[in-house]
Amino acid sequence: MNKPLTLLPLNLGLMAASPQAGAQEDGYRLPPSALLDIVDAPRAPALSLSPQRNLVAVVQTPPLPGIAEVAQPELKLAGLRINPRTCSSSRFSFGTDLALLDIATQKESRIRGLPRALRLADLAWSPDQRYLAFSHVAYKGERGAVELWLVDIAARKARRLSAQPLSAVLTRGFNWLPDSSGLLAHWRPAGIGKAPQSDGIPSGPIQQDSEPGGAVRQLRTYQDLLKNEADARLFEYYITVQMVLLDLHGKSRMIGAPGQFSRTSIAPGGQYLLTQSVTRPYSYIVPASSFGERVEVRDLNGDVLHTVTTLPLEEGLPQGNDAVSEGVRHVSWRADVPATLVWTEAQDGGDPARPVIDNIRDVVYMHAAPFREPPLVLARLAMRYAGIAWGRGDVALINERWHKTRDYKQWMIEPEHLSTPPELIYAGSYEDRYNSPGSPVMRADASGFPRLLIGPGTTVLLDGAGATPEGDRPFIDRLSLTTKQKVRLFQSSAPYFENVAAVLNDEGTLLLTTRESPTERPNYYLRDLTKPEPAQLTALTNYPHPTPQLKDVHKEQIRYPRNDGVELTATLMLPAGYDAVRDGPLPLLMWAYPQEFKSAGAASQTTGSPYRFNAVSYWGPAAFLAMGYAVLDNPSFPIIGAGEAEPNDSYLPQLVADAQAAVDEVVRRGVADRHRIAIGGHSYGAFMTGNLLAHTRLFRAGIARSGAYNRTLTPFGFQSEERPFWQAQEVYQAMSPFNNADKIKDAMLLIHGAEDSNTGTFPLQSERMFQAIKGLGGTARLVMLPNESHAYRARESILHMLYETNAWLDKYVKHAKPG
Numbered sequence: 001m002n003k004p005l006t007l008l009p010l011n012l013g014l015m016a017a018s019p020q021a022g023a024q025e026d027g028y029r030l031p032p033s034a035l036l037d038i039v040d041a042p043r044a045p046a047l048s049l050s051p052q053r054n055l056v057a058v059v060q061t062p063p064l065p066g067i068a069e070v071a072q073p074e075l076k077l078a079g080l081r082i083n084p085r086t087c088s089s090s091r092f093s094f095g096t097d098l099a100l101l102d103i104a105t106q107k108e109s110r111i112r113g114l115p116r117a118l119r120l121a122d123l124a125w126s127p128d129q130r131y132l133a134f135s136h137v138a139y140k141g142e143r144g145a146v147e148l149w150l151v152d153i154a155a156r157k158a159r160r161l162s163a164q165p166l167s168a169v170l171t172r173g174f175n176w177l178p179d180s181s182g183l184l185a186h187w188r189p190a191g192i193g194k195a196p197q198s199d200g201i202p203s204g205p206i207q208q209d210s211e212p213g214g215a216v217r218q219l220r221t222y223q224d225l226l227k228n229e230a231d232a233r234l235f236e237y238y239i240t241v242q243m244v245l246l247d248l249h250g251k252s253r254m255i256g257a258p259g260q261f262s263r264t265s266i267a268p269g270g271q272y273l274l275t276q277s278v279t280r281p282y283s284y285i286v287p288a289s290s291f292g293e294r295v296e297v298r299d300l301n302g303d304v305l306h307t308v309t310t311l312p313l314e315e316g317l318p319q320g321n322d323a324v325s326e327g328v329r330h331v332s333w334r335a336d337v338p339a340t341l342v343w344t345e346a347q348d349g350g351d352p353a354r355p356v357i358d359n360i361r362d363v364v365y366m367h368a369a370p371f372r373e374p375p376l377v378l379a380r381l382a383m384r385y386a387g388i389a390w391g392r393g394d395v396a397l398i399n400e401r402w403h404k405t406r407d408y409k410q411w412m413i414e415p416e417h418l419s420t421p422p423e424l425i426y427a428g429s430y431e432d433r434y435n436s437p438g439s440p441v442m443r444a445d446a447s448g449f450p451r452l453l454i455g456p457g458t459t460v461l462l463d464g465a466g467a468t469p470e471g472d473r474p475f476i477d478r479l480s481l482t483t484k485q486k487v488r489l490f491q492s493s494a495p496y497f498e499n500v501a502a503v504l505n506d507e508g509t510l511l512l513t514t515r516e517s518p519t520e521r522p523n524y525y526l527r528d529l530t531k532p533e534p535a536q537l538t539a540l541t542n543y544p545h546p547t548p549q550l551k552d553v554h555k556e557q558i559r560y561p562r563n564d565g566v567e568l569t570a571t572l573m574l575p576a577g578y579d580a581v582r583d584g585p586l587p588l589l590m591w592a593y594p595q596e597f598k599s600a601g602a603a604s605q606t607t608g609s610p611y612r613f614n615a616v617s618y619w620g621p622a623a624f625l626a627m628g629y630a631v632l633d634n635p636s637f638p639i640i641g642a643g644e645a646e647p648n649d650s651y652l653p654q655l656v657a658d659a660q661a662a663v664d665e666v667v668r669r670g671v672a673d674r675h676r677i678a679i680g681g682h683s684y685g686a687f688m689t690g691n692l693l694a695h696t697r698l699f700r701a702g703i704a705r706s707g708a709y710n711r712t713l714t715p716f717g718f719q720s721e722e723r724p725f726w727q728a729q730e731v732y733q734a735m736s737p738f739n740n741a742d743k744i745k746d747a748m749l750l751i752h753g754a755e756d757s758n759t760g761t762f763p764l765q766s767e768r769m770f771q772a773i774k775g776l777g778g779t780a781r782l783v784m785l786p787n788e789s790h791a792y793r794a795r796e797s798i799l800h801m802l803y804e805t806n807a808w809l810d811k812y813v814k815h816a817k818p819g
Contacts (some may be wrong), residue, residue, distance in 0.1 A: 373754040
């Protein structure tokens, strides 16, 4: 494996280059040590609970990868990013150690036989908990492979299960059989040969057609698409897999011939295999997720027993956020019976504007093996199908929702008694956090499939965030599905924030929780509700504070009104020991992300909790507490479109009102000067930053990371905007800060990953915005981070991002004068 590049001890002084200067010097730069220490702070491991809920797999989380790791060869095909060395999706973070934690004794045990230089990608417990399978990404010089390994839990010993490498481009490459006798794996076909090579000589022009009379479709602006037939052949090569059954000794049995399988799943009874295969023709304007598919049921020899559907290439959906594909969608196995398929079909052709009979938008079907009888109707829904939680023959919970109105309903149905009418369990708005009932607690059954945890009297457990005007207070409720009565079993209480990670027993009285306070990092606890309150908690982990130098920073959840009466919230963070009366106002960094709402009431609801840990991450604004700044994190920036109104019709006045309210509040509290405030954000927050600099003089500087600034480049919608450009041209034009670059009079720092794959946020967006500001004589700086996507991954990139941000804030905000 290539060693990461060594960071040299470069000059840590402030960047002195003129904003009007041309290209700057090459080389990654280091921020001041106070920021560097935050990047290198120890990270907590990831935990995976066992099926019997008495063991936890502990996966050590490594430091950030180096740029040499991130800069490995990468193919960009059909919306996918593929590592050709390993025949897997590109990824740069892996587990570096694996151990087991016994919940009852709180003792951690080592695992022998792990591969050297472990790079753990995915793991899965066997349903009977005797084994733990994981994939290890191995590098040998310029070659690599994804290997399948097996841990014997009783022996605490690992071994490689198969010498043949996995193919993990579209899936993780392995799944357990329901009886735990082995695994269904996706192998790289042994005889597939080398990847096809293009000679670079075109065989002709690239041609695409649009037929007259076609329906209006929304075509989002995707990236990394196929460009020609050579790309198509390469894509086909990397998604071709050989399905194989592997027993616990590594003995293999091939399942049919290699194919372009995008998904495979064994039925709960273990006798049938559901496969989805990518089919031609491919497309140059949509990613692989929109390519045609053939959905089939096979036996374990690979023979096709039943064709569920053949889905065509889909180049765009009808207009609207409630638009879906026409025909069969969401095909899966019913979890509580041996072999029954479930899927849904839109009754409006997927078009929410089309009228429907009896107000039925979606019908959910059920089809039992051996698939000779016609499918049965499981449910008729007035909104879009939003998933189902299986319990048993007389209990399942099915959900529906409608984005346009934010309506949400949950029904109890009896899958084995279809003549029984569904019972309404909950109806409301899914953006109404205060009245959210929570989500049903699920548990893997003996076959490894998720099932409702059903208690006496047909009761279920609900796990919720517990949003209140005072902040989130997570809870566990027991709900009777017959009487609709609830009993609260647990709720987090001050001065801690305690969240339920898992329910460990059927009664809901033994909980695995994470518990934190403003000065205490989240740690795992065992909470036994049958004991007296003082004796309920047992600590399972004791992770130390990752940034003890910032332990005493002050955090406060604040509320303040917008000029139209909408209540807003934010998290105000101040450096340790700071006193506004004694020390006076500080320079302040505000970091936000606008959200759309359908009601002022929902927009006014409090988010977050004052008892969360004062986490100081390199990714958000809190790191700049270490540099003496006050921070206003995640202030509410609601954009409300009540009734028939569209939120974006009044985007700019609402955005300015949100910003004005936040600025007024921090100035009123005496923690900030009006002339020393910066605004920043990532993605849609960067778009917000550009607009606030263009339409206000509230901020001396802006930090815009990986944003989009010209909405005509995303003409078929963006964020929650469902109207295309041609139906709302004035909105698109008004919301584009690029169109108002001449009004930007304050300093704007644009940072963007040079290989951004996110829909709509092409690197070109930042390049053109910078050119506009520069050409108009404004103050801007453009920083393109090599080999980075929408979120930045390499340690060198993160450090350079902090260096640039700190230098910009120091230059334009910290020492700014009034006027």
